[in-house]
Amino acid sequence: MVVRSRSEHNQEERVIVGDEPVNSENDILGRRAIASQWATAIEQATAPRGLVFAVTGPWGSGKTSMLNMIEEDLSSKDIQVLKFNPWLFSGTDQLVSFFFGEMASQLEYGNPKQQKIASALKKYGALFSPIKIVPIVGTALSAAAEAAAAAGKFMEESQSRGIQEQKSTLADALEDLEHPVIVILDDLDRLTGQEIRDVLRMVRLTGAFPNLIYILSFDRQRVELALNEDGLPGRAYLEKIVQVMFNVPDIAPGDLHSILFAELDRIIKDLQYSRFSTNLWPDVFIEIIAPLLSTVRDVRRYVAPLRTVLSLLDNSIELTDVLALEAMRIFLPDTFSLLSSAIPGLTTPAYNTHDNPSLAEQVRAFIDSDEQHQAVLHALCMRLFPASKLRLGMNDRYGSDSAAAWLRERRVAHPDVLSFYLQLSMPASMKSAVTAELLFDHIEDEDFLTQAFNELDPPQVEQVVTTLESHQNEFSSIDPEPAIVALLNQLPRLRRPAKGFFDIGPDIVISRVVYRLLLPTEDPNQVLEIVRRALPRVVQYSSKLVLLKLIGHRKNAGHKLVGEDEWKALEEEVRSEVRSAGATDLAREWDLLRVMWWAGIEDDPHTWIIPQTHLDEPEFAKQLLGTAVTQARRQTMGSRAVDISDQLAWEPLLEVVNREEGVRRCRDAAAATVGEKSPLIQLVDKYLEGWRPPEF
Structure with a gap:
């Protein structure tokens, strides 16, 4: 069984796993040399007043992978590289304090020069917490001073040392370095429009310091759109902030297909899936699958669930049909959701010209459901569902013999085979979405939630909780207390080693949803009552501490959802329980x-x-x-x-x-x-x- 179009030589090693960014060791697209050139340009850049670089490209084009290889190159030359991912923090009000706190924490255990910078960063960052009114262009410092004064912080600090002195202290500490400090901010295009503007304001605010170089990563079109304000183009704003832009190169279709074929061969051979038609595959691939793949991320998304799907089908359905339908399920989910209702129109053999008009309407609605991909859907009907050809204006008719053949060949053209596929092809991502919907329907039933979570494996719990966050717009209409208790009581089951450098861990996965459950309750006293009722039912003190930290006033940790005195009293109650x-x-x-x-x-x-x-x-x-x-x-x-x-x-x-x-x-x-x-x-x-x- 072979599905690749190129030579097998050396293709077996060009495989991908999951959706994690690559580094130089698994650089399947051969971009290491480009990343090295970019790193050299960054290393050799002079930054007497700071510099901002950007790595740009559409989602899935490999921006984070390029950043990884740039970081490897710079780190190998003893250049300090710091990372800050704003996507991990909720809201924008505390973004600057989070940023300075995180940068300082990465430097404070370094050499004396780095420790000096860390101290200066903390003090300087304290003056610029309310970032929302700092302009993206113009005199940043004066506006930032007004913002800090409005929050009651600036006057106290300015009386003791003054903002200019803090700025000079930080500038002197940075200027004393032999090499610039590189700060990487990835995934800007995953933020909301307001958060994108706030991050770039922050870069603007700090980008003029000596020996401080930023490397940003984003989809340029998405960021420029977010920066459009008052009729002024976002591109002009962006060009005032970013001095040098690197564009991630396009991927040659042949390279992308080779990666896909190698991975498909590996999965199919491992599973010994043998029901495969070499006559069907070329047309299905060229007309249906290939048009839906443009990036390595697309290939990863497509390949990731295939092993599970094919294992469940257990060699019972024609592989080419499965690969085509899986492509539709991953990339055209809205149309895929119509597949069940369109089964009669797609699979009912037409014996004569007196075909039921409703069947043609089903097929036409199926193809018209995605205007951008009508050609792909038309090809899918022609190649996978021959019975639909008559409903598409062709003079092809199929009778009972054809239906029997489709069943014998295990083609989805037969309604029983298609139904079997639809019942067994649900991968982990879809299962999580379905489970999350079920849980949300019972979000105020603590016993139901607890039992449902306990019946899932820990990795599934994490996936479901992550998906549950997508319902946050509906959290305002529910009582959050039962869900908060059930979620926090899952933390002991979810402990695991970190999956990688960018793994945020189960603590944050749970905390993000708990925070969003509490957020609609704007009255601090009501939040306090919810927490007071929930704490006794949270089983472990470790989990109670997560909740207390979330609602409290600890620097760079708490969201201040309750009054400070009340929070301290709550902490003291739990602390006393631990001590006894x-x-x-x-x-x-x-x-x-x-x-x-x-x-x-x-x-x-x-x-x-x-x-x-x-x-x-x-x-x-x-x-x-x-x-x-x-x-x-x-x-x-x-x-x-x-x-x-x-x-x-x-x-x-x-x-x-x-x-x-x-x-x-x-x-x-x-x-x-x-x-x-x-x-x-x-x-x-x-x-x-x-x-x-x-x-x-």
């Missing part, structure tokens, strides 16, 4: 180290010390040490390989257990459960023997 809890109960916490640190160290380290008897309890000790393990990712200069290793949050652990003696007690208690040769015990022993990971 037994070791057995605490051992079940999915984020035990953070909970214990919060309960005894964060605000006042002298008010409470963890009971030493807890440290001798094997399950408690094992969980405490286990939740102290973090994963570090490093890239050696001159190498593209990424080294992944386990580390301990050593300093917080020492604070929680009262220095190394407490760690030794935990270590001995945990070893009784996991064994002396456990990787966890061996990692703890390395630290106790004096080993520390190399500094960033």
Whole structure:
């Protein structure tokens, strides 16, 4: 079974998995040299007053992959590269403080020069929190001063040191660097129009500092449209901000098809799917599938569910038909949704000229459902559903013999075969959407939600919760409390290692939906009552802490949904519960180290010390040490390989257990459960023997 059109030589290695951006190690489109040239241009650019570069291209064209390879090249030359993804933050009011806080956090553990910049960034960023009224053009500093004054922050800061002094301090710290600091902002085109404007205002606000270079990534058409204001073209605004634009090159259709064929061959051979017609495939591919593919992301979207779909079909339907219908399902979902209702018109054999007019209406409605892709849909009817030809004005007629042949060949031209495909071809993404709709219909039924989530595997829960966020416009009409409790109680099941550098993790997936559930309740007192009723039903303190952090006033973390005094009182109530809890109960916490640190160290380290008897309890000790393990990712200069290793949050652990003696007690208690040769015990022993990971 072969579906490729090019030579098999070396094609087996050109495969793709999922929708994650590539790096130089899996550069299937051969763009490494282009990325290297762009990196050289950025490296050699002089930036006495800052510079802004941009990598532009349509969605799915490979912008993030190009950024990855640019970052690899710059990092290999000891150039500091920082990343900020504004898409991970909700709303725009705190965007600037998030930005400066994140940039500072990535620098504050570096060398003394970087630490100096981190300190200056924090102080300077505090002056520019209300970004919404900072103009995209014009005198940014004066308008920003007005904004900060309106928030009650600027006067206090200006009296002590002044904005110009803060700006000069930051500029001096940056000017002292041997190499510029590169700041990458990806996925601008995924933001709302207002958020796009706010991000570019922020770049405008900080882009004039020496040795500070931005690399933005976006779909230019989308961003220019978002910047249109007061009749002025967005392109003019964009050109005032971005000095150099790099366009992601187009993909040659032949290269795209080769990637697709290699991946299809791999899947089909793995599954031993043999029901394949070499006569049908060429026309179906050229007329139906190829016109719908323009980027590698398209290929990924198309290929991703195929393994599941073909496994479910178990060699029971003609492969060419499945591949064509899957292309329609992925890229023309609105038309695909009409397939069930159009089954009679598409599959009923026409025995004579007295055909039922309603059948022709079904076929015509099916083709006319997508004006842009009428040619593709017409070809799909002609190639997959011969019975529809008469309804399209052709003189082709098919009788019972033809229907029997279609059934024997397992063609979707037969209504039973098509129905079988529609019942079994639901991939994970569609299942998530269907499940999310069902859950939203019962969003105020906590027991139903809990049972439904528990029946799903953890990865499915994450997908469904992500999809549930799409219903946020309807959250204002519901009581959010049951859903908040059910969602937070799923967090212990969702813990997992990070999938990659850009994996936001289940905590944020859950938090984003909980935040959106609370957001329509504008009265802080009502939010407080919802939280007060929900907290006792949230099973773990780790999950309670997520909720408290979300509604609270912690810098760069809380959304201030309740009053500060009330929030502090809530925190103190939960903190008291943690301090009085037994070791057995605490051992079940999915984020035990953070909970214990919060309960005894964060605000006042002298008010409470963890009971030493807890440290001798094997399950408690094992969980405490286990939740102290973090994963570090490093890239050696001159190498593209990424080294992944386990580390301990050593300093917080020492604070929680009262220095190394407490760690030794935990270590001995945990070893009784996991064994002396456990990787966890061996990692703890390395630290106790004096080993520390190399500094960033």
